[in-house]
Amino acid sequence: MAEPDALGLAYCGPPPAPPQLWTSWNPDPVLLAVMGLATVIYFWRAGGRRSQDTAFLTAQAVLLVAFVSPLCALSVALFSARIAHHMLMTAVAAPLLAYALPRALSGRWLTAAGLLHMVLLWVWHAPIAYQWAVSGVASYWLMEVTLLVSATALWSAALARRSEGPSVILALILTMAQMGLLAALITFAQTPLFTPHLLTTQAFGLTPLEDQQLAGLIMWAPGALPYFVAVIWLAGRWLKGLEKEEATAWRG
Template sequence: MPVQQIATWSPYCGVAPAPGELVQRWNLDPWLLAALALLAAGYVLHRRRGGAGRDGLVALAGLLLVVSFVSPLCAASSALFSARATHHALLVAAAAPLLAFGLPRRAIPALPLAPAVALHAAALWLWHAPGLYAWALSSDLAYWLMQAGLLGTALAFWSAVRRAGVLAGAAGLFVTMMQTGLLGALLTFAAEPLYAPHLASTWAFGLSPLADQQLAGLIMWAPMAGAYLLAALALVGRSLSPVRVAPA
């Protein structure tokens, strides 16, 4: 694709930054900041009224949302597909489970485990299809549709895991680990770069578009897929812990 076409990409997080200006590229979109503040205030009010919740998990999830959308990671994801993969991993494999296990169960709509696994997988694969991904980096509406699709289906998935039995939940996590790892492997071993928005923006960071894509694939293949495996092992391990019997 000619450079003049690539230069027309206008992602929500702004044009791709140069490495030297990255530290200054905080996203101070007032609508985003207001939405995050309203969500935080809503949770605080819920707790003051006696509602259930795990404050530490919810606070950590909120911090990860700030890192994902407000910090310079947002701008970096306009330049590097590997930064975008990191952003997505933080959303679906870190912030989503923290919210799913930190908020009251009724706060997230219930779905059976199998449909939740399928919906989450569909969102991951669809939004990493080159055409839809390019659309998300050329339209604010498409960008937020991508974020809502990934985070929303991840919340449904982790909430279904929380509600499911140990074996069913572990199986759902294992299936998700496999399909996430497969997507990462396909990106890692692709013979050419697939994502037009990053064909000209990676060189300033010392990476070719293909090397950047391979790094993104490794992020999805190892740490992101590994998060699902660790969660499955933790679920099974907790179920095998000896039951403490209170003294008579």
């Protein structure tokens, strides 16, 4: 079982009591400086495209919610909050960054990016690896950065190949499927698996098992929603493209 001192080493600080939650912001000057520098570099190198600029700033706002708002502290207490935090990064901020940034990956990297992200998602949500990750600042950032970067790479490769509808749609469906399997394992586990939260959920009216079940449901439904929306959008674009090709061939 995780000791309270170990929890105190976590990046977001010790688990807050409910009355303290809304004052538990994380104004880390290093984090804010890095995000500010990233914004300056983005607008210096790639700014000037209205929709991409909006996507980048929205992604930055989502990351501020994940790392600066009380959600950061709440994720120390509740595994469900940690999963919400990770879904904000990988399913909301990552596609926005992939759209805003110049394509770092060509479409041929789609399979590799998808496999890498899948492996990292499973590794970091395995109980032993997760306990190690949340016990210190360096390990915490290793988990967070690799999840965000791998998710952004997946979305970037998917956007680069969006004209090749079936391959991208299949990649996103497989991503949803493996997330659903991981979510099911978390949701239907008969015992609490994540020891850092065994002593921290009761203050919020949840047993550790209930918190774990809520975490699985968050990954299963809200976490998969952006992928589902992307699949529907890409399928629509692909079908419209086929219709145009058929119309052109018929007129020819």
